[in-house]
Amino acid sequence: MRMRAGTGMAIIASVLLAGCATSGPKFSEMTATMSPTKPDLGRIYFYRTTVLGAAVQPGVRLNGEVVGKAVPNGFFYVDSPAGNYQVSTETEVERKLTFTLEAGQVRYVRLNISMGFFVGHVYGELVEEAKGQEEIADLHYTGGPKTP
Amino acid sequence: MIVSKRFLGVLSLVASLVGSCAPVVVQEPTQLTPAIGKSFRLTQAAEAALTTGYSTTLRANTTWQLVGTVPQGEVYRTRDQIVTLEGAHIHEGYIVVDQGALVGFYLPVERTFSPVTPPKRLSTAP
Numbered sequence: 001m002r003m004r005a006g007t008g009m010a011i012i013a014s015v016l017l018a019g020c021a022t023s024g025p026k027f028s029e030m031t032a033t034m035s036p037t038k039p040d041l042g043r044i045y046f047y048r049t050t051v052l053g054a055a056v057q058p059g060v061r062l063n064g065e066v067v068g069k070a071v072p073n074g075f076f077y078v079d080s081p082a083g084n085y086q087v088s089t090e091t092e093v094e095r096k097l098t099f100t101l102e103a104g105q106v107r108y109v110r111l112n113i114s115m116g117f118f119v120g121h122v123y124g125e126l127v128e129e130a131k132g133q134e135e136i137a138d139l140h141y142t143g144g145p146k147t148p
Numbered sequence: 149m150i151v152s153k154r155f156l157g158v159l160s161l162v163a164s165l166v167g168s169c170a171p172v173v174v175q176e177p178t179q180l181t182p183a184i185g186k187s188f189r190l191t192q193a194a195e196a197a198l199t200t201g202y203s204t205t206l207r208a209n210t211t212w213q214l215v216g217t218v219p220q221g222e223v224y225r226t227r228d229q230i231v232t233l234e235g236a237h238i239h240e241g242y243i244v245v246d247q248g249a250l251v252g253f254y255l256p257v258e259r260t261f262s263p264v265t266p267p268k269r270l271s272t273a274p
Contacts, residue, residue: 084257098257099232099240125238126230 022073024141037079042101044085046124047075047136048111053120056113058089060124068143070111070122075136076143087124095123108132171200173235175260178218186214186222192271196250196264200235206243206250206270216254220261221246223254233262245270 037043046060051072059066063086068076070089080101087097087109101107108127113120127135193208212224225231225242233239233253241253241262249267254260 086257096237097239098237098255100256123238126232126240128230 022071022140022142024074026137027075027139027141028137030141037104037106040103041079041081042103042105042107043077043079044101044107044109045075045077045132045136046070046087046109046111047132047139048072048113048122049135049139050113053113053122056091056120056122058091058122060111061088061090062086064088071142073139074142075139076141089122089124091121093121095121097124097126099126108136110135170202170234170236172237173233173239173255173262174199175255175258175262178220178254178259178261180216180218180223180254180256180259182216183214183222188212188224188272188274190270191273194250194268194270196253196268198233198235198262198264200233202234204231204233204241204253206231212243215242218244218254218261220244220263221251248272 044062046068048070049072054072057069057071060068060070062078062080067078082101082103082105085099085101087099088094089111097109099107106129108129108131109124110127110132111122112125113122188211190206190208190210190212194206195203196206197203207229210226210228212226214222215225216223221244223242223244231241231243231253233241233255239255239258239262241255243250244252244254244261246267249269250264251267252261252263255262
């Protein structure tokens with residue numbers, strides 16, 4: 001009986017850990033092969049560093065269109081024309097981030113999690129380039145480039 | 149287990165209150181007239197308290213370029229730091245300066261003005 005309980009615990013633990021694992025190459029491994037941004041576009045990196053609230057992985061919308069998911073330890077990017085952008089995620093509540101993007105500009109949006117009533121809230125925060133580059137280096141790629 | 153509709157209603161209300169407890173950033177419509185040709189350096193950091201309970205810090209030794217004017221003052225932006233206004237949502241902002249004081253922020257996406265009350269005196273150099 002003790003063996004069964006132990007086995008059960010091990011299975012649960014492995015399932016939980018598997019849920020936290022993020023596959024895909026690391027940013028630092030991808031940079032050499034990553035296509036450069038076209039001159040008339042800017043690039044927005046989205047990333048989530050924390051595994052806190054790993055089960056909460058809402059879709060990330062850019063100007064209303066889903067461009068990826070807020071996967072713990074993951075990142076993805078979108079190349080877009082210069083203009084005004086709104087990032088939103090939806091859990092219990094919708095929290096938006098608005099910013100501008102210029103041609104050739106690179107923006108970093110960190111997907112943070114804060115405490116909610118039933119589930120955590122995931123929201124985007126604009127991060128400076130140096131900080132973004134540092135934080136994204138060991139994260140895993142979770143999507144493909146998209147142009148909304 | 150029987151859960152009353154009233155209990156569920158109260159629970160939903162509490163959830164929505166908790167979820168949206170941060171106030172929205174105060175904004176008023178404004179009109180930006182583009183302009184260029186002026187700049188200044190901030191010699192001392194300045195912290196502006198927002199009505200949302202958050203604050204925004206302008207760092208020392210950042211250089212600010214004029215991008216336009218609004219009725220409330222001159223609008224400057226910098227490439228030395230990111231300026232955001234945080235409340236229920238987060239907005240990128242440019243600073244609005246009038247007679248050497250930070251009087252508010254211009255939100256370029258929303259095209260609105262968010263006041264800082266009282267205005268914050270800035271220490272600047274050309």
